[in-house]
Amino acid sequence: MSDKPVANDRPDDSIEIGSPKTWAAGVPGVLHSMEPALKHMGVGRTVKLLTALNQKDGFDCMSCAWPDPSHRKIAEFCENGAKAVTWEATPVTISSSFWAEHSVTDLLTHDEYWLGMQGRLVEPVYKPADSDHYRPVGWDQAFRLIADKLNSLASPDEAAFYTSGRASNEAAFLYQLFVRAFGTNNLPDCSNMCHESTGAAMVETVGIGKATVAYEDFEKADLILILGQNPGTNHPRMLTALEEAKRKGAQIVAVNPVREAGLIRYKNPQTVRGIVGKGTTLADQYVQIRLGGDMALLQAVSKRVLDAEAAHPGTVLDSDFLLKHTSGLDALAKHLADLDEDAVLAATGVTSREIDELAERYIAADRVIITWAMGITQHKKAVSTIREIINLLLLRGNIGKPGAGACPMRGHSNVQGDRTMGIWEKMPAPFLDGIRREFGFDPPREDGVDSIDGIRAMQQGRIKFWMGLGGNLVAAISDTGAAEAAMRGTEMTVQVSTKLNRSHAVIGAEALILPTMGRTEIDRQASGVQFVTVEDTVSAVHSSFGKVDPVGPELLSEISIITRLARAVLGTKVPVDWKAFEDDYDVIRDSISRIVPGFEDFNRRIRAKDGFILPNGPRDSRTFATPTGKAMLTVNELEHVERPKGRLLLQTFRSHDQFNTTIYGLNDRYRGVKGGRNVVFISPEDLRELGLHDGQSVDVFSEWKDEPDRVLRGFRVVSYPIAKGCAAAYFPEANVLVPLDSASEVSNTPVSKAVVVRVEPARTPALLGG
DSSP states (O other): OEEOOOOOOBOGGGOEEOOOOSSEESHHHHHHHHHHHHHHHHHHHHHHHHTTBTOTTSBOOSSOOOOOOSSOOSSOOOHHHHHHHHHHHOSOBOOTHHHHHSOHHHHTTSOHHHHHHTOBOOSOEEEOTTOSSOEEOOHHHHHHHHHHHHHHSSSGGGEEEEEOTTSOHHHHHHHHHHHHHHTOOOOOBGGGGTTHHHHHHHHHHHSOSSOSOOGGGGGGOSEEEEESOOHHHHOTTHHHHHHHHHHTTOEEEEEOSBOOHHHHEEEOTTSHHHHTSOOEEOOSEEEOOOTTOHHHHHHHHHHHHHHHHHHSTTSSSOHHHHHHHEEOHHHHHHHHHTOOHHHHHHHHOSOHHHHHHHHHHHHHOSSEEEEEOHHHHSSTTHHHHHHHHHHHHHHTTOSSSTTOEEEEOOSSTTHHHHHHTTOSTTOOHHHHHHHHHHHSSOOOOSOOOOHHHHHHHHHTTSOOEEEEESOOHHHHSSOHHHHHHHHHTSSEEEEEESBOOGGGTSOOSEEEEEEBOOTTBOEEETTEEEOEEEEOTTSEEEEEOOOBOOSSTTOBOHHHHHHHHHHHHHTTSSOOOHHHHHHOHHHHHHHHHHHSTTOTTHHHHHTSTTOEEOOOHHHHHSOOOSTTSSEEOOOOOOOOOOOOTTOEEEEEEOOTTEETTEEOOSOBGGGTEESOOOEEEEOHHHHHHHTOOTTOEEEEEEOOTTSOOEEEEEEEEEEOOBOTTEEEEETTGGGGGSOTTOBOTTTOOBOOSOEEEEEEEOSSOOSSBO
16 A cells, blocks of 8 residues: 655644535635735835736746637736746745755655755755755856766666756757757657647647637637646636626536635636626526546537437538548547437436536637637547547637637646657657757667656666756656656756745655756846747747846756756767857747747747747647648547546545645635645535545555555545545545556656546544645
8 A cells, every 4th residue: 555655744634624615716816816925025025026927028827728818918917827937036045044944855845845945956966875965066066967867878778857937948958958969859848648639639639739719819719628627726817818708799618526615716816897886797508517528528519419400410510620630530420329318317416417517608709719728638539539529619610710719728838848848759750850950960760768657767777867948847747756756866966946846855876956047037148138938739939039148146047947957967069059058048949930830030029029829730720730731630538437436536626725736824815724725525425325424534556457555645535516426535645546657648648637536534644634
């Protein structure tokens, strides 16, 4: 049996539970934005930064990839964006004495919240193999230590280089260039754990792994279908776009196992009706689906669309579009004709009438957007489910026209841009050929490891060096115990970070932390003040300018760290002028413009007021870069996620005081949780059937094949409006329950949204909580 290594700093009895909210934002959203900002940054710093957040001459928010409207408000940020800025731009720094006072063993006893609250990292530190303490070192020594280790490896493939979605386009491009010049394609990234399923499904079916909509399409839509997504917490600025769409006549359908405030009603704090009125009702229909049932629901709706066409030929399907732009309709129709309604109802947990209503809304709408996030992508059948999203859109021509399309919602601010810039373990040959032409060396062609396979390679001793450009992999990935053991088996780990997290305590024999500037900070190089760029969810590329001085004189930008490390490791191995890249970021963009399609004339176009939009064949011209040149309707076999008797299906999700593994606070106010995180949400009906009660301390066990149970001990039960047979707990604490080998077909993404668990009264009272 594998127990989660508990590392918390608050007693369990500090958790308070209230009623879940039925609306999001409003005046409380403003207060919860401003209170921590004023407390931790002061009035002047708060005003300077928040008025520059997401503005055209300001910096891009690091907390999500929601696109910016052409017309910006004075306050173009949300509660979580303000928290992200406060977290990064705090003037509190970690002193040199901290490292002598706190051993690595001590750091392991603290949770993510405590680690982050210690302040900004401002100097490089190194932990030797024979020590339990980091100690400050100079930058030159840090780069030399890393270079010596990398150059001592038997093969470049014994190293892996992880990337978080925070890195700018310029930093990501240089990082992958350095890694490939070193000689490996081991470039796992956070996409492997989120929208890898989206990319796999959409590239296959429509020829591009990105959204096929623009920001303006939301206000033109007749129907917006939100699947497996909680915009009130994860993309709060999206609520304004949904409100605008509703005011222009759109309907919204939410499909989610959990009743989420941000899908029910929105009180816009920048409008009178949002402050003193009831706000705007969002979901016209709320389908509270069973975990793992989305594919069955989509197939059932598509079958109803096809049946309606059969009953009224020529009135339902977009036959002209299907004939000109798609293939596979006959095979899909034949397959869905045999769809078992009873199997659909068992998989979804909803009624035929609910599915009928959704299908009627879809058929009545001329312009439909389907948007989704991790609630779709982190399932075994995630890729097949997203193929079904595309099937449904294609049947009525809902790709390539205003107000319609597919919109996967990215979570990290530049996770999409990083992939565009080459952060992928299996970049296609044209990109690698471009590197060869531009830089005069032939990059490796063999695919590298993704995040899960990287953990496996560390377990097997095949990867001895791990570097992270941002991120917190051991906390973010599935199977916490296995991931941490694998990381501890490496010879050296390196983290480029702004603040402490768990990945600085779970390390290799040797370890370094390289502190970097945040996006809020002014980046001065030899040629002057620099800016960087990012790509948002709808493929809009825009610039980001830091606004305050770095919190420490020794801080380097990510680009400076990468280029100086490349010089130390590679020497004259490749004919790349790394110093020129560091001195002037325009030089980086010039190289990007000659390699990455859509970035031609990058430096001129990025200086336009709104940046520019990357080309998108499905959206722009209904052209599809698939083997057939057409969009592909696909046949996918329905697989029911079995729930054994006495068991639940558990999903992980974020709290409202959280961004990925960064914990801003200990409250989840929309769900009524205050002062802690060690809770498990279960429906009242399931509690009765399991003989449990609200507030009870329980142990949660995950069951996977013949492996020993994984367990979370001493979690508090919260009776909650969640679909029957389902449960939920916070990420990353519950990641220990997700087996490493439980991964999505094709994409190899962790299956974090349908974990079979049993819940039992706690073996012993919880000693630690939160």
